[in-house]
Amino acid sequence: MNDLEEYVKKGRSTPGERQQNERNHPTGDWPQLEWMDGYEDYIAQFKE
Numbered sequence: 057m058n059d060l061e062e063y064v065k066k067g068r069s070t071p072g073e074r075q076q077n078e079r080n081h082p083t084g085d086w087p088q089l090e091w092m093d094g095y096e097d098y099i100a101q102f103k104e
Contacts, residue, residue: 061092077102 059069067075084103089095 064089064092065098 063069064077067077084099086095086099086102089098092098
């Protein structure tokens with residue numbers, strides 16, 4: 057995993073506990089992150 061992907065998944069770029077990303081887009085899509093490995097799995101959590 058590259059640094060940028062890790063920052064997104066952790067919700068932060070600084071040391072500390074994981075922060076929740078809040079997606080409020082009605083479809084749960086996050087097209088800016090389609091480059092990430094496992095994008096579909098990652099955004100699935102926002103579609104629940």
